[in-house]
Amino acid sequence: MIAGSRLGGGPVEPPADDAGTPGSLGRRFLTVACAAIALAWFAVQVGLSLDPTAVPAVEQRALHLGFALLLAGFVLAGRSRSRIAAAAWIVAGSAGAAVEAYALREMAFQVVYGGLYESPDLLVAVAGIVILLIVTGRLIGWVLPVLGVVLLVLPMVGDRLPSILRMASSDPSRLLNQVWFGNDGVHGVPLDASNRYIFVFIVFGTFLTVFGAGDFLMRVVRRALARARGGAGKMSVAASALFGLTSDSSAANVTTTGVVTIPVMKRSGFSADRAAGIEAAGSVGGLLVPPVMGSVAFIMAGLTAIPYHEIALAAAVPAVLYYATLYLAVDRVAARDGIRGVPASEPPVGFRQNLLDAIEYVGPLAILVHLLVVARWEPSQAAGWALVLLVAIHLVRHRSVEAVKDCLRAAVLGPHRAVVVAIITAAVGTLVGPILISGLGLNLVTGLVSVGSGSLALLLALTVAASVVLGSGLPASATYVLLAVLLAPSLVELGVPLLAAHMFLMYLGNVADLSPPTMATVYVASGIAEARPMRTSGYAMLFGIGGLVVPLLFVFRPELLLVGGEPLGLLASLAVAAVVLYLIVSGTIGYARGPRGPATRCLLVTLGLAGVSTHPWVFVPALVLGSAVALLRPGPTPPRAFSKNTSEPVEGNTTP
Template identity: 40%
Template sequence: MTAPDDVRLASRGGLSAAVTRPLGDLLAAGLVLIAVGWALSLQRKIGLDLYPQQFFAAMLFFTLPLAYLSLPARRGTVRSRVPWIDVALALVAMAAVGFVAVEYPRLVLMIFARPPEIWVPGLIIIALLLEALRRATGWALVLIIAVFLLYALFGDLFPGRLQGRPQSWQLLSGYMAVDSNGILGLPISVASTVVVAFILFGVLLGITGGSQFFTDAAMLAMGRFRGGSMKIAVLASGLFGSISGSAVANVVGTGVVTIPMIKRDGYPAHKAGAIEAVASTGGQLMPPVMGAAAFLMAEFLAVPYSEIVLAALVPAILYYVALFIQADLEAAKLGIRRVPASEIPRGRDVALGLHFVLAFAVLIYLLFWQRYQPERAALWAVLALCGTALLLGYKGQRPTIAALFGSIAKTGHSVLEILLISAASGIVIGVLNITGLSFNLTYALVQVGGGSAVMLLALSAIVCIILGMGLPTLGVYVLLAALVAPALIEVGIEPIAAHLYVLYFGMMSMITPPIALAAFAAASIAKAPAMATGWSAMRFGWSAYVIPVLFAFSPTLILIGGPTEIAFAVVTAGIGVWLVSSALAGYFARPLGLLQRVLFACAGLMALVPASAFPGAVLTDALGVALGAGLMLADALAARRHVAGEAAE
């Protein structure tokens, strides 16, 4: 077998891991410390007056060399030495980005003059950024960004409304590297501040035992009920996912524990993987933390993050209610019982970790009541977490000071991919701005949809899922927020509903075949067929395909409207979710026949439609609730008679 290129290169020379590993840790710690310092405005306290773009360039100064020292050219390979070519690329990246960071106040005034001192480092930064992105995420996002760059260069060759203003390569490279609408723009702004702070919080939860506490709490709460293992997966993955913000990382982090437990209880392997994938993917929708895309959404919409959280709350709850109900009904249908008592932690042991809740209380209080910036609120939560963990520990163990300091470098390695995606996403936004493509594409989508909100929502859902295939959620959201959301807003959809809509459908690419990264990761852990796991995940996650359509037409589900309207919409939606979940599981109080399943599904879908979605929708709601209540009652009475008949025999 031929050795991979990286292995052959490394064997001929390069820096050993004994040198590059501490260098990498130093770079990783450096980018986190700079982000923390900026969030605390330390630069002002020491008298430095910097442009934000100089800070973002400083983040890239650490990020790009870290990528070349830690990521092999061929993904999936392991190298014992870093080839000299990668060391050289790391140094060139530092030189180019460092020059932009130091000279930014002068360079930003000369973008359109196109001097070599702008476009030369610009070309270097773009090329090295795209190569680092390829190493981190694969070819998909790199190819999409390359298409945008080609459009910027040759936009005049496109037909009709898609025709754009062509740009010279010198102007384009300088603009992307220096302008605030390019690489040093909004996406990296959010990633460098908010995302770094929250990932630090998540890493510290793992080091201090907080993640184990939440898993134990989920097991204690759900282990004594039928199908307890599936319910543990739903609860634990939702809690962990709301912090980490990465569907695949959630699957790997919690799935190694929950999937074998679910399989051992008797669930088919593909269903065990599917429910873990759906639960982990939904973590990006679950307040209070949500995923990195939610912070970017707040910046795009220019609203407080707390407003995004409130809007996302009811849809996220309905998502997990649907998943939880299906877990319960699947357990009833398959005759699966509770988790063995020996595996359930004792309540008094779990209670010793309640101090971890304090960190979340601090976070929520500062975000919602004190209106702190998200990154500052997260840093205060980090301080509370470290304090209580050092004082009280969990299960007799306390983190060492060395471990807490080690979390800084670990966080830097964890945010590397997000920072690369964010920086590269700035290229997309830059192309949209400099060529006029954003306006042209919005106009074209509205024309294709015929000005119809229904048609445009359907087209947008398809575009979102296709663009999302194989891409990380943050990259998906940036593309969709720039390309699709403006068209939805143009036909009258509430701006926050439009952005949540594209986030939902972009995120659902994680569990939608043919490329369903979260489902496939879960399938590999479950040792189940990948496609079977993907199709099963679509069934478990059905609500995420329906609920966004509902809040697009009636924003009562995202808490926009009068209190009575909102309460009515939430209650009827909850009933609708229960009915449709029963239809999909094929079980309510007993197994359902085909006709019953169809009736349950029809009643549920009618109940799901908000009363304000269209004139007369309140009657649809009432009919759905009434029909559903009748079906539930009839099935419960039939099940009781069946049990009584068996007892009499």
């Protein structure tokens, strides 16, 4: 089984010795082969992160994808149930690596000498695209490969399409060669982001996890929040936010923090569905927290030409607002349902160990942030040297054979976690390439602006609808890239700043993972909680409401992204955002200084949404009236029904 396979960056675990093809010798061979490929890939990529100019960029991309296809083929072979299937995946992975070796040589030749690609190149392009789409389908499902095939075919029949899509038909051989070899296709910006930035950040986060940073973060969170009202839920929120600093996968967030926080939430009084929903919403939010941001920030830097450190800095305030909204929602539920804190169940850890843990785990992370934001180093170099520092501290602190084994385990696991991202960012090129090369993107931009009739609100609504449709079948990173190519130019055309437009699409792509039918994060969380996935999805979208409201706020108030504007303007926007989010959370949860009825809840949500407007004659009265309603103490309400032996509401009570 491929763990976290539908998340656009979920880990692919190495083959276990007791799974896969029959025969211990075959399993052992595949395990050793996967480890060897992963270690070789790790050495090459970390070396390139420390010296990015050692190999030309186009050759680095081919090398990166070649390793990814080879490792994916051997991992899939290790998970196969028959020798024939295992052999087929080994052949596919090896063929993919061979195709990339040819592509590396051919692209390097074209850079130096120029000219046109020839017939053998077309055969290589077709073989490479077929292998890539098959591997992608096996890793993350078949929505992206099918969509890639459709978008490859459309330009070939462009003169027969409806008016909004109509274009000059593309020559198949020219189109396929450009999609495979060109800078706008498979070996384009998304794959470049995976090669230059994402891999080393994923590996850095993997080393932190293997070394025990997760236990340290949970210890800090438990000490700070366990005794607060609804402390178990607040622990989940804080742990997800902290783990999101280095995480690239919401599935990894759930499996790391959820196995601890979900059982504690259930014992403290949260229903299983709510506990899983809180964890899912918190884990998806981890992909919005800089510096990693689920790998999308690096792709965004390539697509927009905005320096990465500016994107990371701009993401800070929205991430805080998202988690503040989630924290407030948990607090409102705890206040409404009388859920108390969690009593201490573990002996406190001594000051010396806490200090040493902080030096080992927080020190390299602080150095990484300093190098990125203050020194403004290249992200890959900053992460590479932070990784070197982390390994050095770990080895010096522990000075044991086990410490060396920890490093080897992380060096093997890191590439396994990165392989899905590499495959997805390459496969996205089969979507982006045809759109850009054929002119289909320009047609869609013109059509969308025409449909929107110059109305930003209507275009934002269309964008939200498109994100829900695409996000139901695509990983978050693929959803963002496709939305960015299709819709970002239209948003910019209507006056939305470039960074705000792309950040808006990034939020929508991530939050879409909470909605059916795929909702991989929800499935993982509900599995841990033994909850109902569809109910969990409803609660996750409720608790994660900030993922829809916060992007609307920074679209209309871009100063929240710390780009331009005066400090007073930022403070005013923060005040407006705080009131808007408080009103919406109070309305959706149904608690503001006491339980609220349906009419008051609808009024609070409506006034909160009106507060998003930038027209003073709209948002000022809405926020003033909403605050008055929220602060007015409600009258007595009848107690909620509870089951006899648990603090969970009885069946039929659907209050969130």
